[in-house]
Amino acid sequence: MAMAKLVVLLVALAAAVGSCSAWELNIRMPTARDVEAAAERLEEDVAAPLIHALRPVLGSGGQLWRRAGVPCDSWRLAVEAYNKRDWRMVPAYCERYVGHYMLGGHYRRDSRVVVDEAIAYAEGLKLAGNGKEVWVFDIDETSLSNLPYYATHGFGTRPYNATSFNEYVLEGSAPALPETQRLFYKLIALGIKPVFLTGRTENQRAITVKNLRRQGYASWDKLLLKPIGFKATAIAYKSGERQKLQNAGFIIVGNIGDQWSDILGAPEGARTFKLPDPLYYIG
């Protein structure tokens, strides 16, 4: 049945799309409407047909993992629960699965639940309201999404290419992750100051600010970028920066990121939140 639907969609799309530029134009973040639609279908398989109209059908992960031994959904769970560590690429046979996950409603739904928890937690806090209470936000795959890049580069199944990825970053076009943005403004309304803490380097400050502003972020308290040439693991760098915040009298009431390295390492913050990210791993 799913196959028949896909064929219908492919025929319709072949007529409608016609060129690769249409493909580029059609990459966008799932909207609330997409989420609703996905809920109605309850079939991830038809969630993001455009992407698959323009790339070879790789066969469902459901067939291919049986040789590899790791079903793509179990692989993703192992990533999110920090059982799978130090992985370098998404398994090749999971490209389609991850594509569906990211572009269908699933990624958005999972993110929404995380943000709902974060907001419930923040609303339950007894705040001192002294202007020293902050919340740490990672940027990539937390505040801004690089999905437009990853969707055209194999959804994490290909080796990291610093050159092409940095070119993408310098466009300053990464869309906001809407659930995170909802948290961001909720915290400001509660009197908790957002602090961006990112592995992006100082030389990307201007374009990062531009990108954040273009995407509707404003009124953050700090934007902490990594000094150029700074050598340390993400955990060491980020926990060091959080320590500096604490030393300066700030109380980190919350911390949200898509990588475990965003939220591990003392001081972690009073409460941490892990957004989904099946695209890449930063140790």
Add this chain to the structure above:
Amino acid sequence: MAMAKLVVLLVALAAAVGSCSAWELNIRMPTARDVEAAAERLEEDVAAPLIHALRPVLGSGGQLWRRAGVPCDSWRLAVEAYNKRDWRMVPAYCERYVGHYMLGGHYRRDSRVVVDEAIAYAEGLKLAGNGKEVWVFDIDETSLSNLPYYATHGFGTRPYNATSFNEYVLEGSAPALPETQRLFYKLIALGIKPVFLTGRTENQRAITVKNLRRQGYASWDKLLLKPIGFKATAIAYKSGERQKLQNAGFIIVGNIGDQWSDILGAPEGARTFKLPDPLYYIG
């Protein structure tokens, strides 16, 4: 289509089953064959028909969560990634979802990937082989499964009932979790000694030993149970016991549990593994 299948199954089962005792008899851990079968179907909906032949159909979580706002699969991910904490019960509308997850191939598949990671990690260790290297195993939902109990008590959707749960424990009939048992014997073969560390209390030692042995566990190094009347959080109790192990010269090379409270709190062990558990939360 799934609905039609379900109806066919229900009719067939109504003829075949006839009484509630058949239901009791049919609860069992998913086998490797079940996992294969589930992979072929790729439809969780038909994985565990028996359970639903004998209880009212609750409607799919896919319909009901839309009022509640939390899809059951996103809820489960939030539990596994430690975003959802201090929850007391599975959302009522997720009973069917959790039942399918646990009794179909999905739970087993997810557990298998965790154990595969644990074994790969253990095999990669440079061991001193001095008999001091240990691996900490939780018991409930890690080494032994209480699924036969939870399957007849709402899959975590009802308040915890200490009386009926303890009665179940005292039967000593909880089946082994086969993936964990595979890890257990692999570690012994590698020269790493298993240590059970459980929230079960000292007065349950005899039945716990009996249950573990019946289910094929043998040759563990220690079985650490909680003193009766000991008041502390699970994290405080378990990390305290791990500290004692370290003080006695043991090296905790690994630690596996189904609760975050099994694997958080220094000393955690050199590497931790989180098995899935959507049935209950211990803080």
